Amino acid sequence: MRKFNKPLLALLIGSTLCSAAQAAAPGKPTIAWGNTKFAIVEVDQAATAYNSLVKVKNAADVSVSWNLWNGDTGTTAKVLLNGKEAWSGPSTGSSGTANFKVNKGGRYQMQVALCNADGCSASDATEIVVADTDGSHLAPLKEPLLEKNKPYKQNSGKVVGSYFVEWGVYGRNFTVDKIPAQNLTHLLYGFIPICGGNGINDSLKEIEGSFQALQRSCQGREDFKVSIHDPFAALQKAQKGVTAWDDPYKGNFGQLMALKQAHPDLKILPSIGGWTLSDPFFFMGDKVKRDRFVGSVKEFLQTWKFFDGVDIDWEFPGGKGANPNLGSPQDGETYVLLMKELRAMLDQLSAETGRKYELTSAISAGKDKIDKVAYNVAQNSMDHIFLMSYDFYGAFDLKNLGHQTALNAPAWKPDTAYTTVNGVNALLAQGVKPGKIVVGTAMYGRGWTGVNGYQNNIPFTGTATGPVKGTWENGIVDYRQIAGQFMSGEWQYTYDATAEAPYVFKPSTGDLITFDDARSVQAKGKYVLDKQLGGLFSWEIDADNGDILNSMNASLGNSAGVQ
Template identity: 30%
Template sequence: MKPHVHHLKKHNGFRFFFIIFLLVSYFTTYSVTEAATSDRKAPTAPTNLRTTGITSSSVSLAWTSSTDNVGVTGYDVFQNNKVIGKTTSTQYTVNNLTANTTYSYFIKARDASGNISSSSNIIKVTTPKVVTDLAPQVGNIQVSPIASDGKTVSGTVTLSVSASDDKGISKVEFYSSNGGYLIKSLTSAPYSVSWATNPWVPDGEQILKVVVYDTANQIAQVSRTVIVKNTVSAVQSAYKMVGYYTSWSTYSNFQVANIDASQITHLNYAFANISTDGKIALGDSWADVEKPFSGDTTTQPYKGNFYQLTKLKQSYPNLKTLISVGGWTWSEKFSDVALTDQSRTIFAQSCLDFIRKYGFDGVDIDWEYPVAGGEPDNVNRPEDKQNFTLLIKKIRETFDAQSAVDGKKYIVTIAGGAGRSFAANTELNLLQQYVDYMNLMTYDFHGEWDTLTGMNAPLYRDPESKFTGEWSVQDAVQLYINNGVPANKIVMGMPLYGRIFNQVTNLNNGLYQSYSGGGSSISYANIEANYLNKNGFMRYWETDSKVPWLFNGSQFVSYDDLESIGYKTSFIKSMGLGGAVMWELSQDPNKVLASKIYNDLK
């Protein structure tokens, strides 16, 4: 008898099926787990890790987020290959660092399942040495406007910087190209500057830098990386906004870097001279091509203002620059240059060679004046009237021939006198077909050459003027139109200066009175700083001429202000003129009048 055999068989069968069940469950669970694990993907790595601030004990970091934004729950911050912090934002400040020490950093992203991305780019940062008097602490560069992603900008932007110790700041410098180009240097608050993004770096990174100096000449700096789109950055306007910049401005510390090219379409550099062999020549070789400059260590065939203009155009590539030839002082050789076909050919070719060598877009001929007038040593001939036309025609033909070769548009303009004599001594109806436009010098209507005080640039005639044959801006514009110049080729002069007369007879608030001494020009900046509402000066308004003047019982100042500029820009629009030309930019360094012109005509 074999008891329990049946029971043992049942037990063994059960055990067999139980083992099979465990094995199936194990492999099914493993398969599901393995599949779930294989479906999980690590987030993409953060990019563009950079510093936004460095002190002797801290480093502020910022980076571009992982593209797997849905799954990412945070970021791990690595210092010297060790995790030192975790954050859910794309910024992190590391504190308690040692001065004068180098640290390396990278970032990794992580998701809710614990997956870790590969590392971002690695950066190395050296904390500065500790000094007794701490360098000024600089806030982040503010870039406005900023797109919705917080970093992509295009067109003209505004940079501003805040410093914790404004009273101790001696200078703030704004740079683009990671310090390669000085945008502007400011010595007083507010520390803000307009700047155009550089389309020569298409859809790429541009690093903007601010350097702050305190009164002990210690330096703090902060950089901001901005992702820019390839867009046009210069002024886009139906009107031309032309500004003259003079070579001598550099000696009064108004440099090319101080020019706000966001508010002008054309920049005329004044002046080039004419050599004894009838060619265009440098007017001031030191200022033009020899002057040392800061902010760029690139070796160039020339330096000075001309090189700075080429750098300015890199930030404002739609800006056109022209070299102005002659002017009041250097017009004595124009008659000889224009005399024969050979002399005209030599001069025209020299102009083309000059602008191509130094990076200009055209030439502005400022002959003061054909046939008669100008400096006593000027050469004048009756045939200047016809020869002036032939000279401009030759320059146009020479430039156009080059355009056919390289496809570049070269500009030809003239600066034209605003009086009847200039119209009588030129062929305006013929000249106009060879120029892109004419800069009409509608200023200096009255000055030290007169026996009475008068307005520098009256928009309209004053019926009560004490001058015989009174003249105005309106008269000059209409004169050009009547002589065959299309209105849209007339760019109307806007003086950024006034004229001051001394020892004026105290009648009629100084207007149309005799004087002793004066008539000299005075910049708007000087007027604003030292005359407006100061030293007993009262502002008066000439209702007919639409211009103001100042008088304190002895000194008379004729000038333009925001109100008169408003009337003039309205006149430009109503007449369908080509735009405004400002003489000259250094006289309005704070851009009070220049900004009014820009805002009215943009």
């Protein structure tokens, strides 16, 4: 092996460096001013119709221009993203433009390099954003817990879920950044509508302007496909973390994408249906309509990648929902078929994406409604059954008063049909696996005014003259308001230990409110553990001050965490 002496080696290195310095390397390019935000799924920030709102592509179309103010132009131009070549082409002058596709969302350091036989010169880096609906381009939305929310670890293996409603960003001013996400395993987004006009979505006409808003959203879109009810709230309203004019996704969806970055284990599910949006389900005995619906759900999940499956909130198979004209004995069979076909679609989607998708459903806790569906069969397609063990009583009936979300029947009416235990037992009697059943808790109260004619100092034995004044609508009061305003003074708090249900009563006006509190939720959590059920969920997260969600976590055995 030949040995070089050190002076000779130094001479060779110096000669090489001198030659490189004298070579005609290209000049250093400068990236021109231009768009730095691009999107794989494009959103029209002015559109109201879903078909115009959303343009789905396989990759973002990225464009960059550059200038060369001095030096050799080189023979080849390259665009580098995080140091890796994304595009190359001939360099022919003192300026240039490259158009190319990027199929993965994120933030990239982009450079333009001009090259010739003697080497390359690269521009300074410019950050570009390639937005995708998985939120990979966004900073994690991790906000401090508010009000009385305490941190918990999700280590019990049980579901801790809650609904977040699309319209909560308006009067309630409850945005995604206020959700105590670390204390949840599941977040249900209410609600995703199904397209259809007169005769298909008549229940929606109960709410002023809501039917018309859906028709705008569904313009040019086939009936029985899903849509977005309020595109402004969902995608166009500036919110924390997504405030820039050129942010591709704003609103609830933009924030949920960022929330997913902070809490990747949180399951976020679009809830399709709800009280006033369930009418289209009653037409799905027709397989053509059902297939169109299922196909549109697949398209929806492919478009909005931050979602982890789908929740079906059909109120209610067999009837007795918002529209008294809808309901058929065949609904139970349709429900089972719908679940089976949704499961098959989700499994197909899993094979395509490598992700697991959940299928859940919110159902009535009334035995009369449960018995209309073979849940023992439907469960084979489902991950969780959210038992809506609330709304048992309320100002919709002024003659028959009772606990709206009790675990058990009260001693003064032991034959009460609508209780949490009765709902669970109806499912268990069918053969539903206990672990599939998730028990509902209420983050709100229902109430009456003018309660009179009651006996034995039990106001529920009387009758009422109307609904109690509510927080947002009469008859319904947020738990936050109950805890803050109705626990003192003339208000009398009572806990029914037999029913495991609290209530407050104001004798001077006959105002009576039935609700859940930390103690009743603790009882529900103990019941879930004793019966080996799936967990607890709640309606709805914006109405809680932290007391209810804290009790949900503590009662299921989740240990204290850190923020």
